[in-house]
Amino acid sequence: VRRTSGHQWTCSDVTFHCTSQRLCEQWIHVINEQLSFHTNRPRSLLVYINPYGGKRQGRRVYEQKVAPLFHRAHISADVIVTERANHARDHLKTEAELDKYDGVVCVGGDGMFSEILHGLVTRTQADSGVDQDQPDAELVPCSLHIGIIPAGSTDCICFATVGTNDPVTSALHIIVGDSQPMDVCSVHHNNSFLRYSVSLLGYGFYGDVLSDSERNRWQGPARYDLSGVKTFLSHNYYEGTVSFLPAESNKGDPRDELKLNGKPVCLVCSQQGSTLHAQKYKNLQGQERREKANELLVIHGKFLAINAANMSCACPRSPKGLSPSAHLADGNTDLILVRKCSRLDFFRHLLRHTNKDDQFDHSFVEVHRVRRFRFQPRHHELASLEDLSEGLKKSGFSPICVTQTTCNYSTTHSSWTCDGEILPHADIQVSVHRQLIRLFARGIEEEQQQQRSVFEDLGPHLALEPSLHWTVD
Numbered sequence: 001v002r003r004t005s006g007h008q009w010t011c012s013d014v015t016f017h018c019t020s021q022r023l024c025e026q027w028i029h030v031i032n033e034q035l036s037f038h039t040n041r042p043r044s045l046l047v048y049i050n051p052y053g054g055k056r057q058g059r060r061v062y063e064q065k066v067a068p069l070f071h072r073a074h075i076s077a078d079v080i081v082t083e084r085a086n087h088a089r090d091h092l093k094t095e096a097e098l099d100k101y102d103g104v105v106c107v108g109g110d111g112m113f114s115e116i117l118h119g120l121v122t123r124t125q126a127d128s129g130v131d132q133d134q135p136d137a138e139l140v141p142c143s144l145h146i147g148i149i150p151a152g153s154t155d156c157i158c159f160a161t162v163g164t165n166d167p168v169t170s171a172l173h174i175i176v177g178d179s180q181p182m183d184v185c186s187v188h189h190n191n192s193f194l195r196y197s198v199s200l201l202g203y204g205f206y207g208d209v210l211s212d213s214e215r216n217r218w219q220g221p222a223r224y225d226l227s228g229v230k231t232f233l234s235h236n237y238y239e240g241t242v243s244f245l246p247a248e249s250n251k252g253d254p255r256d257e258l259k260l261n262g263k264p265v266c267l268v269c270s271q272q273g274s275t276l277h278a279q280k281y282k283n284l285q286g287q288e289r290r291e292k293a294n295e296l297l298v299i300h301g302k303f304l305a306i307n308a309a310n311m312s313c314a315c316p317r318s319p320k321g322l323s324p325s326a327h328l329a330d331g332n333t334d335l336i337l338v339r340k341c342s343r344l345d346f347f348r349h350l351l352r353h354t355n356k357d358d359q360f361d362h363s364f365v366e367v368h369r370v371r372r373f374r375f376q377p378r379h380h381e382l383a384s385l386e387d388l389s390e391g392l393k394k395s396g397f398s399p400i401c402v403t404q405t406t407c408n409y410s411t412t413h414s415s416w417t418c419d420g421e422i423l424p425h426a427d428i429q430v431s432v433h434r435q436l437i438r439l440f441a442r443g444i445e446e447e448q449q450q451q452r453s454v455f456e457d458l459g460p461h462l463a464l465e466p467s468l469h470w471t472v473d
């Protein structure tokens with residue numbers, strides 16, 4: 001495996017020239033033996049392909065770019081091309097013989113990943129007798145790793161865990177057996193389970209973009225841009241109450257500059273680091289944070305957007321993502337509250353998702369790292385009545401003006417988008433389950449890490465010391 005630019009990996013060949021046949025056989029034997037010691041590498045995979053994701057290239061991508069690599073790496077793969085939405089989820093939930101495999105691979109976008117996530121997590125809880133309807137249930141982590149071969153429209157989960165959306169790079173991360181633990185949020189309404197989320201839970205702006213774009217799926221990836229502009233122009237805001245349990249103080253802050261996110265030795269995500277570095281983080285933040293267990297903070301307001309980013313949500317559209325320093329495996333999600341502001345200010349905020357400026361550095365934006373939260377929309381009828389009288393007081397002479405004000409306020413609630421799916425309820429409770437799943441990935445690598453050989457990171461087994469003369473083609 002060779003690293004190229006922009007976090008991409010390619011395959012490279014090394015040719016060994018030996019002085020005798022016997023020596024050559026010895027080498028082959030030793031190399032195969034050493035490889036067999038590397039037990040993290042998967043040998044058997046279950047692959048689901050969505051033939052309709054993104055630009056409808058999933059099948060071709062798998063057959064031409066991925067299958068030949070798995071074959072060379074002696075990985076056997078059982079392939080299922082899905083025939084309908086939720087085919088992969090249902091198969092994993094009830095039928096798949098999971099004992100036969102070391103991992104599950106999805107070829108598709110974030111929606112397809114979400115199917116695999118729901119199938120595997122639900123199956124694991126059912127097999128372990130855990131009731132996922134209980135919001136405070138302690139969920140059992142999944143034993144199989146998940147691999148993502150990007151072939152969707154956004155592919156945000158792949159991008160934020162690998163640093164690029166490239167099928168060959170992802171296949172190589174699977175082949176070398178990389179492992180990246182990841183938090184999963186469970187979403188409940190009135191004590192009944194709704195869905196799991198790993199990337200973005202968004203109410204207001206992103207919920208509205210997604211609801212609108214679902215009606216235009218036929219437009220392909222361009223649907224998000226069109227719905228984005230429409231939603232931005234309609235400039236709706238929503239009133240409600242957010243209550244949340246803040247993260248422990250050693251988990252960093254969404255606004256720190258510490259660039260540890262998802263890195264192979266991220267101290268916030270590792271068990272050991274949590275205690276070792278608690279003091280360091282406190283000093284860096286320069287303030288005492290609320291540490292009292294179970295102290296809920298409550299914020300009431302009018303919001304253009306409420307976003308919970310369980311990971312950075314970096315994607316080609318927004319290379320740093322919605323919350324650039326969110327961690328993949330720290331047990332928290334970053335709750336971003338964008339209060340009602342002018343269109344121009346909201347545009348400035350959105351624009352900062354595409355450049356290096358700090359999108360949280362606005363008076364109308366606040367961000368909290370949280371373990372749990374609840375959102376309660378303001379009651380409809382109450383909202384309309386009070387807004388009507390507020391409108392009357394403010395502007396209120398002309399009957400036309402009053403009617404218009406009522407119309408503007410008529411959209412009193414939005415919908416939540418949960419990793420791209422629209423939820424049927426606005427009143428939700430969200431809990432983060434630390435490291436519930438593991439991906440075949442290693443987080444986005446820093447420049448120095450990229451200078452190293454991929455095999456240096458894989459432990460001593462593959463660090464062969466060749467005593468022979470060898471040449472590289």
Ligand SMILES: Nc1ncnc2c1ncn2[C@@H]1O[C@H](COP(=O)(O)OP(=O)(O)OP(=O)(O)O)[C@@H](O)[C@H]1O
Pocket residue numbers: 049050051052053054055081082083084085086087107108109110111112113115151152153154155156420
């Ligand atoms: N055979 C199928 N026919 C129709 N829909 C399918 C099929 N297989 C999977 N799906 C559904 O298609 C939806 C979209 O798929 P996918 O996530 O792969 O692509 P996308 O929406 O283009 O990408 P992204 O989610 O990254 O924006 C998923 O929610 C999945 O449930």
Ligand SMILES: CCCCCCCCCCCCC/C=C/[C@@H](O)[C@H](CO)NC(=O)CCCCC
Pocket residue numbers: 109110111154155156199200206209210224225228313315317318321322347350351353354417418419420421
């Ligand atoms: C003035 C320019 C403004 C540009 C603003 C760009 C901001 C982009 C942030 C994008 C964050 C995407 C988070 C991804 C979430 C996915 O789980 C989900 C499913 O694929 N996709 C969306 O919700 C799709 C969401 C699409 C939103 C556009």
Ligand SMILES: [Ca+2]
Pocket residue numbers: 183310311326327328329330331332333
């Ligand atoms: Ca997290």
